[in-house]
Every structure is written in C-alpha cells, then in structure tokens.
Amino acid sequence: MPPNGEPTETSPPVPTTALVTGAARGIGEEVARQLARLGIRVVVTARDAGDASAAAARIEGAEALPVGVDISDQDSVDTAARTFADRWGQLDILINNAASSPDRTETPSRADLTRASAALQVTLFGTWRMTQAFLPLLRRSRHPRIVNVSSGAGSHTDPQFGFPVFGGAAASHAVSKAALNALTAVLAAELSDTPVVVNAVCPGVTATEPGAEDLGARPVEESAPGVVWAATLPDDGPRGGFFRDAQPLGW
Template sequence: MLDNGTSDDNRPDGAPGRLATTALITGAAHGIGEEVARQLSRLGTRVVVSARNPVDAAAAVERVDGAEALPVGLDISDQESVDTAAAAFAARWAHLDILINNAAAHPDRDETPSRANLAIATDAFQVTLFGTWRTTQAFLPLLRRSNHPRIVNVSSGAGSHTDERYGFPVFGGTAATHAISKAALNAFTAVLAAELADTPVIVNAVCPGVTATVPGAEAFGARPVEESAPGVVWAATLPDDGPRGGFFRDAQPLGW
C-alpha cells in the first residue's frame, strides 16, 4: 500500500500520525467503480466514492466498508460540477493520492460510423474524453500534494488497433463512438503521462475487460466485477518505479 509520508491533519480520530492513502473514484455508485472502491478499501486505502447524484454515492458507501461519499454530485460532463466537487474534496481532505477516472458514457453496441448520430456521439465524448480531461485538470493540484500520486483512466480494448479480443477490427465497426472515444482516452493518457514524466504523478490506462455490470451479462461472456477490478487496483497502487503512460489489462500490457 502506498504511504505519502505526510503528517495527518485530517485523520477522522484526530490522532497524530501519517496520512492515509486517499483515493477518489468517479462513477463509483455501482458496477466496477464500486468494486474497485471495495478492493482498495480492503487494502487500507481511504476511498472517496463519487457519483452524479450524491444520494447514489451515499448509498454505495453503505455497501463498501470504510468508504466515504463525496458530499456533492460529480458530473464529469459539466465543468461547474467538477469545479464544485474539487472544492468540496479539498475542504474535507488535504490531499489526493489516487484518482481513478472510471465514469464514462454507456456504449451503443449497434452503432457504426456511417450511421452514428453525431449529436449523441458528441455527448459521449463530453463524458469519456473531455470529462476525464476536465476532472484530471481539476484534481491535479490535490494530486501534486501527494508524494506518490497515481491517475488511472478506465479505458477499453475497443480503443485499440491490436487487441485481438475487443479491438477495432473485431466487431465490424460497431460500437463506433465507444471505440473512438476510448482510443482518444488512451491518447490523452499517453500525452498526459509524457507531460508528467519528470514528476511523481504516474498515469496509466486500464481495460477492465467485458464486465458484468448489469444482470444477465454473464450469459454473454462478461466476467464478474470481482475479476475485473484487480487490474484497476494494480494500476492505482503501482510503486514509484512502475510503468507510465501504458495501457493494460489484468496488469499485462495491451497494444494500442
């Protein structure tokens, strides 16, 4: 487990000591985000769960031992919401060690490039790409207060040229916006990592694989969230000499 080695002014019990490793997960009120919160919390991480509706975040922490809810909503597609959430976080927690950009638009599995509704596609990019981008910008100052900051962008092999399971050539151009936006997210990851190469901030993208986040998904080959979350947790808890700017599934490199 990471330890940022800073004296803790915000320990809930008021005791002196060292700050707990603190993680913020977007879109964590259900599915893989909630499971990542659960697994990080078991490692002793102070996990802050966020969702567009703070009521949903509060409900999620009832199911995740040790987690706390961001007291305001975090809609990553809305700049004002992101700024408000960052200010609320800073008022409660002095620093941020791990930012997991998990929130994303829901894919239309049948959409192809030639038939895509570009207005809907634009909205999806506002979440998957620009939402992650603006959230990272807003929380980066808090990450810079950590000695071991990590950013994990939850991506997809659908945004890869070479992934034999989910990549561009596999499904005949379907789920077009999902694939293109995830490719853009991977590019953002690489460029951000290059900018931060000489800093402690380690940035990577992770494909969790096709995950059963809705009832019945297992029948279509999706694996349980318990099996998909560890790859995200691995990237969130990398050592200081860990990889940067990479794309991974289950802690193994993926081609772009």
C-alpha cells in the same frame, strides 16, 4: 498538519486517499471496495450524491463525496474539487472510471453525431476535466497515481475487442476510448519528471448489468484487480501504458 500533507512528529500519518468516479455500481463500486480492503481511504462519487452515499454504505472504509459529480459539466467538477479539498485536502489516487454507456448497434457511417459528441464529452473530456481539476491535489501527494479506465475497444491490436473485431460497431465508444488512451499517453509524457504515475486500464468485458455473465462477461470481482494494480504501482512502475490484468495491451 503542514500544507503538503506530511505528518509532524505529533500527528498521525495521513492515510492514502483515493477518489473513484462513477462508483455507484459496477466496476467503480468494486474497485472502491478492493481499494478499501487494502486500507486505503476511498471517496466514491456519482452523478447523484444519494447514489454515492448508498454505495459508500455498502463498502467498509469508504466515504461519499457529499456533492454529485457530473464529469461532463465543468461547474460540477470544479465544485467537486473544492469540496474534496476542503474536506480531505490531499489526493493520492484518482480513478477516472465514469464514462458514457456504449451503443453496441452504432456504426460510424450511421452514427448520430450529436450523441457521439455527448459520448466524447463524458468519456474523453470528462476524464480530462477531472484530471485538470484534481491534479493540484494530487501534486500534494508523495505517491500520486491516475488510472483512466479505458477499453480494448479503443485499440487497433486487441484481438478480443479491438477496432477490426466487431465491424465498426459501438463507434463512439471505440473512438472515445482510443482518445482516452491518447490522453493517457500525452499526460504521462507531460508528467514524466514528476511523481504522478498515469496509466490506462481495460477491465475487460464485465458483468455490470443483469444477464451479462450469460453473454460471456466476467464478474466485477475479476475485472477490478487490474485497476487496483495500476492504482498501487510503485514509484518506478510503468507510465503512459495501457493494460489489462496487469499485462500491456497495444493500442
């Protein structure tokens, strides 16, 4: 197999390969499952390698990265990239799903800034680390895609979840997701003359915890398709956008 991943006349085609962070449960696991159903080879990750293995066992067509991935730690991310390169060589789709959990009671004026900084380290800088580390592997692909799983909580204009709706609650979550949307935009601008298609997706309020559906959250099966859509866009698809259910959102 040549270094660029292109098949020779005698070798079989290389299946499209996706890497999903934070895939041990919830929306990440369901995105991995729906990608696998499309015939995509899916590699799932989690902070604990055992959790990733357990998730992969529940998903037909998925494999687990054999090392844990803590996206807030540079050494962990670098090890993950080397491990992936040694085993799979090329990456076609990067789903940056891992993020910090929101504190719904936090407001800007009373936020613990140490905890706020930790949230940004995961949601913003963790995604940034993963993107930098895996971009060389994505450049080996003919149709590379990056999807940053964001939230309408990082939007000025989203009528459901935007900044004005909840009176400043979940402040660190909102700020980190707004920053993630900005990262998506500047990264897409940098890569505009390359094959790498970059977008952000809000999956909507999703039932990732018991009882969440009783509070109006929708099942993960209904939230994941918007992420899968962005991961499988054609080469001339939108870039640098923010979407929910394949529809543009303002931010």
